[in-house]
Amino acid sequence: MRILRWILWGFGGLALLAAAVLAWIYAASEAHYRSFAAPPPFVHPIPEDAAAIAWGEHIARTRGCRGCHGEALEGEIMGGMVVTPNLPALARRVSPAALEAAIRHGVGHNGRALYSMPAYNFLHLTDADTAALIAYLRAAPVSTAAPAGALRPWHERWPAEVLMRLAIARGEDAAMPAWLHHVPPLREQANPDPRIAQGEYLAMTSCNECHGFNLRGFQPWAGESAPDLIVLAAYSEQDFTRLMREGAPISGAQLEMMGPVARGRFAHWSDEEVAALYAYLSRFAAEAVAQEP
Numbered sequence: 058m059r060i061l062r063w064i065l066w067g068f069g070g071l072a073l074l075a076a077a078v079l080a081w082i083y084a085a086s087e088a089h090y091r092s093f094a095a096p097p098p099f100v101h102p103i104p105e106d107a108a109a110i111a112w113g114e115h116i117a118r119t120r121g122c123r124g125c126h127g128e129a130l131e132g133e134i135m136g137g138m139v140v141t142p143n144l145p146a147l148a149r150r151v152s153p154a155a156l157e158a159a160i161r162h163g164v165g166h167n168g169r170a171l172y173s174m175p176a177y178n179f180l181h182l183t184d185a186d187t188a189a190l191i192a193y194l195r196a197a198p199v200s201t202a203a204p205a206g207a208l209r210p211w212h213e214r215w216p217a218e219v220l221m222r223l224a225i226a227r228g229e230d231a232a233m234p235a236w237l238h239h240v241p242p243l244r245e246q247a248n249p250d251p252r253i254a255q256g257e258y259l260a261m262t263s264c265n266e267c268h269g270f271n272l273r274g275f276q277p278w279a280g281e282s283a284p285d286l287i288v289l290a291a292y293s294e295q296d297f298t299r300l301m302r303e304g305a306p307i308s309g310a311q312l313e314m315m316g317p318v319a320r321g322r323f324a325h326w327s328d329e330e331v332a333a334l335y336a337y338l339s340r341f342a343a344e345a346v347a348q349e350p
């Protein structure tokens with residue numbers, strides 16, 4: 058009888074301890090998510106003319122918003138875990154400043170930092186391009202389709218959620234705004250060759266999503282990134298144009314990720330944008346080769 062009572066007390070104590078640990082993980086991770094100051098409010102006027110809205114759509118296509126937010130921007134279930142928001146619906150509900158804070162600074166409209174929204178890739182978008190993008194989101198038709206992708210059952214999802222929050226609570230991982238100071242500044246915006254300036258701007262607001270913050274595979278968190286863009290030293294302008302338009306590399310291989318990304322996003326670059334990207338990236342790759350020991 059006595060032993061049974063001790064065992065019950067033991068189980069009760071363990072359950073309490075587990076609950077306390079989970080409560081700490083939740084509270085500490087939430088405190089982290091809420092520890093980022095909102096950026097200064099975006100005051101750039103949002104255009105309403107058709108040309109600006111069409112330009113905003115071009116930004117959305119070439120920067121890959123659909124890759125995570127769905128073909129109709131209706132929201133998507135990513136990896137069976139995170140649900141991205143329906144952007145046209147959100148854009149009608151919250152202010153342009155709230156959208157800009159999410160896109161360029163990784164802070165959501167409710168003041169809570171975002172985790173996997175790649176603001177590091179959009180940080181250098183100009184005010185005018187950001188305003189056009191917001192104009193497009195506000196004008197784009199609101200799809201009522203349910204988010205694509207399947208949500209995993211809760212018992213498969215919660216361990217991953219707890220592990221992610223534990224890493225955040227312990228300071229081993231962080232929300233998006235914590236990484237943004239690693240994004241290098243643009244260096245070529247005053248270059249006398251306008252193609253170099255434009256090419257740097259385009260590369261640093263698109264390719265760095267996957268090829269590293271510096272296009273050389275550097276990302277501040279653990280895990281593999283796409284290859285160092287030094288590989289472009291071997292590409293002629295014609296090869297590069299084919300990679301952007303068709304997703305086909307010089308090796309003739311099928312690129313599992315880059316192939317669909319190029320056909321979905323980069324096929325929308327104008328010829329002038331492809332030429333600017335090549336002007337900048339070929340010089341960048343040649344300089345990287347010259348610095349190799």
Ligand code: HEC
Pocket residue numbers: 116117120121122123124125126135139140141142144147155156159160164165166167170171172173174175179190
């Ligand atoms: C790699 C995937 C990915 C890409 C690409 C992406 N997003 Fe997101 N976005 C997310 C995820 C995931 C969230 C949900 C919040 C989070 O990360 O916790 C989100 C949230 C948002 C939010 C909502 C913030 C809030 O207030 O709740 C906005 C606005 C947004 N994204 C805009 C964009 C725009 C515009 C683009 C393209 C320029 C884009 N996103 C590209 C993954 C992505």
Ligand code: HEC
Pocket residue numbers: 260263264265266267268283284286288289300306307308311312313314315316318323334338
């Ligand atoms: C969404 C992620 C993503 C984006 C954005 C992206 N890439 Fe890639 N890229 C990859 C991955 C991953 C690979 C490795 C091959 C694969 O798995 O598809 C790759 C491979 C490459 C290669 C190597 C091809 C070869 O010869 O094997 C080049 C060059 C390249 N990308 C250029 C670019 C350029 C230029 C941009 C920007 C305009 C860009 N990528 C944007 C993910 C991306």
